[in-house]
Amino acid sequence: MTLIPEFNFSKVFLEPWSTSTLINWNGQIMLMGFMVCWTCGIVGSFIVIRRMALMGDAISHGILPGLAIAFIISGSMGLGSMFFGACIAGLACNFSIEWLHTHTKLKEDAAMGLVFTSFFAFGVTLISMNSHLHIDPGCLLYGEIGLVPLSEKWKVFGFEMGNRSLWTIGLVFCGVVIGTIFFYGPLVVTSFDSTLAKSMGIPVKATHMSLMLALALSTVASLEAVGVILVVAMFVFPPVTAAFFLQRLPTILIGTFPLGIIYTWGGFHLAYWLDCSIAAAIAVVATLLFIPACLLGPNGGILWRLKFKT
Amino acid sequence: MKAKPIEIHDLTVSFQKKPVLYGVDLEVEEGSLVGIIGPNGAGKSTLIKTIMNMITPNGGYVKIFGGNQKNGIKRIGYVPQRESVDWDFPVTVMDVILMGRYAHTRWFRKIGKSDRQVAQACLEQVDMTAFADRQIGNLSGGQQQRVFLARALAQDSSIYLMDEPFAGVDAVTEKTIISILKNMKKEGKTVVIVHHDLATAKEYFDHLLLLNMRKVAYGPINQVFTHELLQKTYGGKLTVFSEIASRAAKQPEIENKMQRSEN
Numbered sequence: 001m002t003l004i005p006e007f008n009f010s011k012v013f014l015e016p017w018s019t020s021t022l023i024n025w026n027g028q029i030m031l032m033g034f035m036v037c038w039t040c041g042i043v044g045s046f047i048v049i050r051r052m053a054l055m056g057d058a059i060s061h062g063i064l065p066g067l068a069i070a071f072i073i074s075g076s077m078g079l080g081s082m083f084f085g086a087c088i089a090g091l092a093c094n095f096s097i098e099w100l101h102t103h104t105k106l107k108e109d110a111a112m113g114l115v116f117t118s119f120f121a122f123g124v125t126l127i128s129m130n131s132h133l134h135i136d137p138g139c140l141l142y143g144e145i146g147l148v149p150l151s152e153k154w155k156v157f158g159f160e161m162g163n164r165s166l167w168t169i170g171l172v173f174c175g176v177v178i179g180t181i182f183f184y185g186p187l188v189v190t191s192f193d194s195t196l197a198k199s200m201g202i203p204v205k206a207t208h209m210s211l212m213l214a215l216a217l218s219t220v221a222s223l224e225a226v227g228v229i230l231v232v233a234m235f236v237f238p239p240v241t242a243a244f245f246l247q248r249l250p251t252i253l254i255g256t257f258p259l260g261i262i263y264t265w266g267g268f269h270l271a272y273w274l275d276c277s278i279a280a281a282i283a284v285v286a287t288l289l290f291i292p293a294c295l296l297g298p299n300g301g302i303l304w305r306l307k308f309k310t
Numbered sequence: 311m312k313a314k315p316i317e318i319h320d321l322t323v324s325f326q327k328k329p330v331l332y333g334v335d336l337e338v339e340e341g342s343l344v345g346i347i348g349p350n351g352a353g354k355s356t357l358i359k360t361i362m363n364m365i366t367p368n369g370g371y372v373k374i375f376g377g378n379q380k381n382g383i384k385r386i387g388y389v390p391q392r393e394s395v396d397w398d399f400p401v402t403v404m405d406v407i408l409m410g411r412y413a414h415t416r417w418f419r420k421i422g423k424s425d426r427q428v429a430q431a432c433l434e435q436v437d438m439t440a441f442a443d444r445q446i447g448n449l450s451g452g453q454q455q456r457v458f459l460a461r462a463l464a465q466d467s468s469i470y471l472m473d474e475p476f477a478g479v480d481a482v483t484e485k486t487i488i489s490i491l492k493n494m495k496k497e498g499k500t501v502v503i504v505h506h507d508l509a510t511a512k513e514y515f516d517h518l519l520l521l522n523m524r525k526v527a528y529g530p531i532n533q534v535f536t537h538e539l540l541q542k543t544y545g546g547k548l549t550v551f552s553e554i555a556s557r558a559a560k561q562p563e564i565e566n567k568m569q570r571s572e573n
Binding site: 026049051106162186189191193195198199200201202243244246247248249252299300 | 362363364383384386388390394395396397398401402404406410411412420421427445447461
């Protein structure tokens with residue numbers, strides 16, 4: 001048995017696109033990947049510049065009990081109940097962390113570690129208790145973007161609109177883009193200097209909450225594709241990688257778009273070659289791109305720093 | 311009678327039951343250039359932060375132009391300590407100064423051309439025009455301080471609060487700050503500055519607040535900058551401070567200046 005399957009260019013890069021059925025199937029996977037990377041990349045950019053990358057981790061795990069309770073109450077995976085449950089749990093997670101941090105002697109990182117793991121454990125317990133719900137915990141944890149084309153059809157007033165997962169992430173993506181364009185100013189000012197924002201009458205807390213909601217929503221929409229663990233990679237990798245090449249936030253935000261395409265395209269074909277999980281392969285490609293960026297990036301890359309020192 | 315820009319009454323602030331400020335009363339006249347002086351841990355920054363509504367006091371109140379604080383702080387330009395923000399933040403010098411303009415736009419509106427012109431003018435005032443497109447992380451400490459100052463100028467406020475703007479800056483920056491302070495005074499702005507250097511306090515400010523948990527003294531610099539009051543300010547805390555205070559107050563040039571101004 002060989003560890004790595006033999007690399008065959010036409011098999012890896014051309015075969016997935018050789019028939020119209022395959023193009024349709026794999027096209028949906030790619031589209032899902034693009035939109036997951038873009039949505040998470042934009043939300044993640046704000047999370048990272050606020051030095052809250054770990055909060056992203058916490059919230060993405062913390063929504064699990066909300067999802068589980070929504071499943072149990074509604075008995076189905078309705079979009080509305082999923083989003084509602086996730087938002088409530090996400091905000092509860094955020095409030096619990098802040099409360100512990102301000103009202104006890106716990107530091108923020110310890111509070112975070114406590115809260116999100118307990119939320120997560122609670123969620124996993126609920127899901128595995130109710131095995132009749134037909135939710136595969138593994139799928140929630142790791143996601144399976146390869147099965148996205150199998151997702152049920154979304155029906156609006158009896159009209160079939162097409163793949164539900166794609167619609168979900170598409171709507172969240174549009175919401176995030178519109179929100180970013182309209183509220184760019186408050187988002188940037190509150191991130192950079194919250195005192196200044198407050199003194200100008202910008203609602204600092206509300207902006208923070210909206211960002212946490214956007215985080216919860218994009219996690220839910222990405223869940224089927226990449227799962228709650230790897231979604232953190234989708235939040236953190238694009239802005240961090242882009243920041244090694246670009247100096248301004250607007251360009252970093254735009255930079256997440258090509259990065260999303262490369263991640264998905266690379267990850268998809270890597271998974272096709274190695275016959276592994278596509279979501280994991282996407283995260284591996286993101287890592288492989290991060291390393292040269294960290295070394296060679298003109299904006300703070302390690303080699304550039306050495307050059308300037310000498 | 312016109313309302314005072316800053317009016318503080320019986321202000322008490324404590325952190326985890328340890329008092330930091332105790333019963334501070336203060337009325338700052340419009341157009342004055344006030345230095346806040348006191349030893350480390352005297353509550354200088356705390357006072358400024360309480361005025362900015364970043365800290366909720368345990369007792370007493372702050373009024374700004376006679377009105378409540380929440381609306382009042384919109385008329386204050388705040389220059390925080392340099393370390394208070396993340397300088398790796400992906401914005402350019404120009405972006406930071408434009409942030410000062412959000413006070414003058416509706417918060418969902420885009421920054422316009424006139425805002426850019428104002429920002430450009432403010433950059434010129436602090437002599438940083440050449441750096442407009444630099445990322446803020448690639449600036450020296452003094453340049454960073456000047457960016458903060460330009461941002462405050464762009465806010466075009468009636469009151470300015472500055473937290474140690476002179477700390478660790480180069481000579482050029484120090485000169486720039488002084489000339490800007492003079493301009494602000496000319497325009498009738500009220501400026502309050504936390505300052506740590508006794509030796510320069512005398513030439514920078516026209517009013518002085520001596521603070522060590524309590525208000526030791528407040529008034530025109532000639533009346534307050536005295537050996538006795540300085541020793542009272544620095545003496546209660548630690549003997550080291552008391553030595554610094556007496557050394558500074560005994561400095562011959564200051565004594566001479568004082569005599570000159572008294573005559």
